[in-house]
Amino acid sequence: MILHRPHPVAHPIAGMMAAVLTLALSSAAWGQSPAAAGDAAAGAQKTAMCAGCHGILGYKTAFPEVYSVPRIGGQNPAYIVKALQAYKSGERTHPSMRGISATLSDKDMADLAAYYSAGPSKVAAH
Numbered sequence: 001m002i003l004h005r006p007h008p009v010a011h012p013i014a015g016m017m018a019a020v021l022t023l024a025l026s027s028a029a030w031g032q033s034p035a036a037a038g039d040a041a042a043g044a045q046k047t048a049m050c051a052g053c054h055g056i057l058g059y060k061t062a063f064p065e066v067y068s069v070p071r072i073g074g075q076n077p078a079y080i081v082k083a084l085q086a087y088k089s090g091e092r093t094h095p096s097m098r099g100i101s102a103t104l105s106d107k108d109m110a111d112l113a114a115y116y117s118a119g120p121s122k123v124a125a126h
Ligand code: HEC
Pocket: 046, 047, 049, 050, 051, 052, 053, 054, 061, 067, 068, 069, 070, 071, 072, 079, 080, 081, 083, 084, 092, 093, 094, 096, 097, 100, 112
């Protein structure tokens, strides 16, 4: 007599899980190499929250105290990413930059760095 074997559902599901896991791992790997993954065009779309301070040459913020805003246009991209990560981690403590960097992903930082490092003339146009 032939016994009905249970439908082998376990295998396709395991396959799908492996695929999902592979995807998750590869996107994590992207996040770990922000300098390489920076996209200046994507970065340009994220500067709305930076331009208010960094877009104006010689601009000083009035809050929480009078601060000269450093020029980041033309800055080395690895330096920009490192600075943003330092604000996010609390290693650098400027309150405005801490608040802003907390909202940025590694990809955002890389994109912004790629955009700003392209040069001050590009930034001044905004
Ligand atoms: C409220 C004003 C303000 C906004 C908005 C702002 N910044 Fe800043 N940023 C500053 C000030 C002030 C400093 C200098 C802080 C310090 O002394 O650590 C700074 C420092 C930096 C530095 C370090 C520069 C250096 O030479 O070490 C980077 C990089 C930077 N900002 C990038 C950004 C990016 C990218 C954005 C948008 C996502 C942004 N900032 C938005 C005011 C601002």
